[in-house]
Amino acid sequence: MHPTLRHLTAATAVALGLAAATPAPAQAPAQAPAAAPPANTLDAIRARGTLICGVNTGLAGFALPDSQGVWRGFDVDYCRAVAIALFNDANRVRFVPTTAQVRFTALQSGEVDMLSRNTTWTFSRDTSLGFDFTGINFYDGQGFMVKRSLGVQNARQLDGATICVQPGTTTEQNLADWARGNRINIRPVVIERLEDNIAAYNAGRCDAYTTDVSGLAAIRAVQSNPNDHVILPDVISKEPLGPLVRHGDQRFADLLRWIHFGLVAAEEFGITSQNVQQALASDPRPEVQRLLGRTGDLGRMLGVDNAWMANIIRGLGNYGEIFERNLGPIGLQRGRNALWTQPGGLQYAPPFR
Amino acid sequence: MSSASDDPRHARPAPRRSFRLSWADERVRNLVWQVLVVGLVGGFVYWLWSNTAHNLEVRRIATGFDFLGREAGLPIAESLIPYDPSMTYLRALTVGVLNTLKVALAGIVLATILGTFLGIARLSRNWLVAKLAYWYVEIVRDLPLLLQLLFWYALLQGLPGPRQALNPIEGVYLSNRGLKLPFIEWEPAHSWALVAVALGLLATLFYRRAMRARQMRDGVPRRVWPFALLAMIGAPVGVWWAMGAPFTPDVPVLRGFNFRGGVDLSPEFFALLLGLTLYTAGFIAEIVRAGILAVHQGQWEAAQALGLPRGKVLSLVVLPQALRVIIPPMTSQFLNITKNSSLAVAIGYQDIVSIANTTLNQTGQAIEGIAIIMLVYLSISLSISLFMNWYNAKIALVER
Numbered sequence: 001m002h003p004t005l006r007h008l009t010a011a012t013a014v015a016l017g018l019a020a021a022t023p024a025p026a027q028a029p030a031q032a033p034a035a036a037p038p039a040n041t042l043d044a045i046r047a048r049g050t051l052i053c054g055v056n057t058g059l060a061g062f063a064l065p066d067s068q069g070v071w072r073g074f075d076v077d078y079c080r081a082v083a084i085a086l087f088n089d090a091n092r093v094r095f096v097p098t099t100a101q102v103r104f105t106a107l108q109s110g111e112v113d114m115l116s117r118n119t120t121w122t123f124s125r126d127t128s129l130g131f132d133f134t135g136i137n138f139y140d141g142q143g144f145m146v147k148r149s150l151g152v153q154n155a156r157q158l159d160g161a162t163i164c165v166q167p168g169t170t171t172e173q174n175l176a177d178w179a180r181g182n183r184i185n186i187r188p189v190v191i192e193r194l195e196d197n198i199a200a201y202n203a204g205r206c207d208a209y210t211t212d213v214s215g216l217a218a219i220r221a222v223q224s225n226p227n228d229h230v231i232l233p234d235v236i237s238k239e240p241l242g243p244l245v246r247h248g249d250q251r252f253a254d255l256l257r258w259i260h261f262g263l264v265a266a267e268e269f270g271i272t273s274q275n276v277q278q279a280l281a282s283d284p285r286p287e288v289q290r291l292l293g294r295t296g297d298l299g300r301m302l303g304v305d306n307a308w309m310a311n312i313i314r315g316l317g318n319y320g321e322i323f324e325r326n327l328g329p330i331g332l333q334r335g336r337n338a339l340w341t342q343p344g345g346l347q348y349a350p351p352f353r
Numbered sequence: 354m355s356s357a358s359d360d361p362r363h364a365r366p367a368p369r370r371s372f373r374l375s376w377a378d379e380r381v382r383n384l385v386w387q388v389l390v391v392g393l394v395g396g397f398v399y400w401l402w403s404n405t406a407h408n409l410e411v412r413r414i415a416t417g418f419d420f421l422g423r424e425a426g427l428p429i430a431e432s433l434i435p436y437d438p439s440m441t442y443l444r445a446l447t448v449g450v451l452n453t454l455k456v457a458l459a460g461i462v463l464a465t466i467l468g469t470f471l472g473i474a475r476l477s478r479n480w481l482v483a484k485l486a487y488w489y490v491e492i493v494r495d496l497p498l499l500l501q502l503l504f505w506y507a508l509l510q511g512l513p514g515p516r517q518a519l520n521p522i523e524g525v526y527l528s529n530r531g532l533k534l535p536f537i538e539w540e541p542a543h544s545w546a547l548v549a550v551a552l553g554l555l556a557t558l559f560y561r562r563a564m565r566a567r568q569m570r571d572g573v574p575r576r577v578w579p580f581a582l583l584a585m586i587g588a589p590v591g592v593w594w595a596m597g598a599p600f601t602p603d604v605p606v607l608r609g610f611n612f613r614g615g616v617d618l619s620p621e622f623f624a625l626l627l628g629l630t631l632y633t634a635g636f637i638a639e640i641v642r643a644g645i646l647a648v649h650q651g652q653w654e655a656a657q658a659l660g661l662p663r664g665k666v667l668s669l670v671v672l673p674q675a676l677r678v679i680i681p682p683m684t685s686q687f688l689n690i691t692k693n694s695s696l697a698v699a700i701g702y703q704d705i706v707s708i709a710n711t712t713l714n715q716t717g718q719a720i721e722g723i724a725i726i727m728l729v730y731l732s733i734s735l736s737i738s739l740f741m742n743w744y745n746a747k748i749a750l751v752e753r
Contacts, residue, residue: 101710105719108412128415129717160609162530165428167698167711176428176438187611188428189621190711191701196503200701203510205529205620207610246412 041113041245041252042086042303050092053079054112057097060218061330062118071095074326075116077316078137078243081259082114085308090315100169104129107246114256116243118212120170130247134256137242137319139336139346141235142174143213145220148230150207155234162187164197164206171211174237194219208232212239218330255302261349262309265291266318268339268349273317280310291352298352319347405720420716421446427711429703431619442712449708450729456622456704457691457733460629464690465683467630468637473667475642486638493635499696501632506624506700515611524604524615532618533605542596546589553584560584621702625694633690640682644675676748684741688734695730705729 045051055063055075063073080090098106098117106112108130119125120140121133144163146152155178165172167190179186189206191197198219201209209219216231223229242260245253266272269288271279280292290296292313293306300306316322323337338345374381409416425445426438432448433455474486493501510529513519518528524535537543557580564575593599605615648671656670657663697704706726713722 101714101719104717108414109408125717130412130414158610160611160613162611164701167707167714169714172428172711173426173438173715176426179428180438186428188430189701190428190430190698190703190707192698192707196699196701199507200510203507203529204514205510 041249042255045086045113045252049087050094051079051083051086052094052096052111052113053082054096054098054103054106054115054117055079056117057099059118059215060222061214061327061332062218063095063097063116072326074138074322075118075243077322077326078116078256078260079114081263081312081316082256084312084315085255085259085302085304088305088307088311100166104131107131107244110246114243114245114252118214118241119244120239121242121244122170125244131244132247132249132253133242133244134253135242135260136240136346137260138214138240140212140214140239140241142171142210142237142239143216143235144208144210144232145201145216145229146208146232148228152208152230152232155232155236156182156184158186158208159184160186161207162189162205164189164191164201164209166190166194166197166211167192170237170239175210178236214327214332217332221330251303255304258302259309259312260319262291262312262352263316263319263322264339264347264349265352266309266313267320267347268341271313271318272321273314276310276313287352409720415716415718416721418721420712420718420721423716425712425715427708427715429708431622431703442716445708446705446712446725449703449705452702453691453694453697453704453706453729454733456625456629456694456697456702459626460633460690460694461687463626463630464633464637464686467634468686469641471634471638472641472645475638476645490635490638493632494639498628498632498693499699502624502628502696502700505627506620509620509624512620515607518607518612524602526605526607526612529620530611530617531620531623533612533615534617535602535604536616538599538601538603540599542593542599545596546593549589549592550585553581553586553588556584557581619702621697621700624700625697625702629690629693632693633686636686636689637683640679640686641675643682644677644679645671647678648674673748677745677750680741680745680748684738684745687737687741691733691737692730 053076055071055073058064059073061073062075063071066072076095079093079095083093084090086092096106096112098112098115103115103117103119104125107115118138118140121136125131126133144155144158146158152158163175163186165175165188172188172190175186175188178184189200191200197209200206202223209216211219213231213235220226220229220231243256245256265287266276269279269283269285269291271283271288271292276292279288280294283289283292286295290298292310293299293308297306299308302308305311317325320334320339323334334342334345336344336346338347340346340348372378372380376382406416421443422441424439425442427445428438429436429445429448431452433451434444434448436444436448471486471489474482475490477483477486512527512529515526515528515530518526518530518533520526526533557577560580561577564577568574603614605612605617645667652670652674653666656666661669694704695706698707698710701707709722709726709729712725713719716722
């Protein structure tokens with residue numbers, strides 16, 4: 001099916017789902033069908049035995065099925081971490097690929113329990129769409145990629161340029177905002193499918209391609225000759241990415257928030273998938289012992305097993321390991337996503353006590 | 354001769370039975386079923402509506418069309434009316450509707466002209482012409498439209514870049530950024546001249562009608578073209594001259610990345626128009642051929658017996674009768690062009706679907722966004738249908 005039709009059908013289907021869902025469970029608790037988002041998502045996931053996680057339809061490094069059809073990627077690992085915390089089994093996740101257009105309705109209507117899908121935390125999404133963002137696991141920003149032969153050094157020189165951009169995200173708006181703010185004239189070419197966009201860019205229909213820098217790196221890495229393309233140093237927007245849940249899912253949101261902090265804290269403490277067993281047995285630091293569940297009751301306070309973090313680190317590694325395994329191969333540096341203890345790093349976890 | 358009383362159907366009016374509240378009474382049965390069906394459909398619609406509203410409210414999702422008044426902030430490459438990202442969503446969506454109308458109307462006109470020629474060519478006595486038209490129709494009809502659009506778009510992208518643009522004549526540039534043509538600086542005088550052209554066209558139509566009426570009376574044919582020339586060209590030029598005859602050429606020049614000045618035809622618009630026209634012309638050709646073949650052979654022979662040449666037979670005798678058969682299926686093709694123009698998103702032409710999609714993504718109001726898209730297509734399609742039905746009734750065979 002044609003991509004637009006697919007999006008429209010999907011969006012219509014979701015809209016119909018929203019329409020068909022029975023009124024609030026509070027009014028009809030006995031007959032709430034699966035279509036209505038449950039009042040307590042955490043209990044619903046437990047009862048179902050699997051987590052339903054909305055991910056990207058396919059973006060190298062973040063969410064992409066491998067040759068065996070197993071989903072791999074940075075965002076995918078965050079879904080798996082939740083499954084480990086709840087069931088101690090990284091495979092009890094059903095991944096639902098969502099396009100930029102249908103992702104929000106999919107979460108709103110209860111089709112997925114959570115989104116872990118390169119989604120930017122913005123004011124309006126947090127307030128008027130009925131979502132709660134649970135943290136920032138990737139600090140991104142929108143940039144430009146141009147052909148090296150064009151001789152462009154920075155984005156300001158793109159005055160008058162034609163720029164390819166994919167619709168359905170805030171990318172288009174950022175581009176327009178940036179151009180207005182800098183009194184620069186740009187001409188957009190808005191093509192729906194990523195592949196067609198890249199083809200138009202490669203054919204010279206556009207002088208530049210714009211999306212989040214992480215996406216540019218992923219695209220540049222698979223070009224026939226990556227060195228012919230430059231990612232300009234200018235970053236024109238802030239794109240803090242992170243998982244999100246429905247508004248009102250406080251306990252589920254707490255779990256997601258502290259899984260991310262736990263992964264960051266583990267990196268800070270130097271606990272990796274290799275040495276977690278050893279640390280559990282003999283690390284003398286009290287906070288590490290609480291994090292790994294040897295002492296204290298942190299897991300139970302979240303409503304999961306006390307060994308939740310130890311299990312996650314054993315299965316997936318700490319934040320740094322997850323980053324390197326998934327995003328290292330596409331050429332992304334840690335940059336702002338380094339720990340706060342590194343120069344320029346922003347990843348910081350509140351204390352585990 | 355025949356009067357109502359002779360017609361057996363009117364001989365004896367059916368007795369008016371009294372209304373009985375019984376299942377045996379047909380009228381009671383009809384009433385019950387109709388009320389039941391209308392009630393069920395209405396109830397279902399109400400249930401959908403109220404449930405959606407309720408669920409949206411419970412999930413704290415913003416609803417309503419307030420967002421239309423907010424700043425859109427989305428960039429649009431081509432627009433028939435002035436637009437910049439600081440304008441509202443309503444304005445952006447209007448630009449989208451106009452872009453859809455632009456490509457749909459141009460497509461309808463071009464596909465009709467091309468399709469009619471192809472349909473006539475299919476019936477040509479020239480073997481080569483007939484076979485070429487035959488293969489054109491077969492190939493174009495059998496390939497998915499989306500594929501054809503992507504093909505034309507890829508082909509247009511294969512043109513050289515703006516710095517190596519083809520420059521057949523001074524001021525005309527063809528590159529992968531589209532076709533650039535010189536134009537004039539638009540001033541009010543030009544708008545008034547256009548108004549004069551429209552009035553001239555109207556006047557010419559009335560004049561022709563009056564002349565035809567006179568010809569019907571005395572049989573003397575009268576020339577219309579001198580009047581048409583005067584009304585549609587002389588008068589507008591006069592208006593333009595009277596307003597100071599402004600004329601400043603606006604020639605495109607290459608500056609920086611792209612051309613400045615002049616008017617352009619973007620590759621996206623061109624690929625979409627080309628794809629829609631060539632694809633639909635294939636179907637229209639078959640409709641026209643069917644319409645011509647539906648006219649009885651005797652009509653051809655009778656017209657030829659009057660000594661009319663083949664071209665006149667076609668235009669004066671056969672085509673007017675074929676139109677009766679052609680118009681109803683043609684309406685469907687016009688609707689198809691309009692709806693197929695929504696494939697524009699695939700090749701980056703910003704029509705209503707493209708802009709509404711971005712809008713619903715930026716505002717998160719999917720239901721409203723899709724409702725707007727449906728409303729726009731429904732309005733355009735119903736307008737085309739109404740017009741074509743009116744035209745169909747006008748040209749239908751007047752039966753006695």
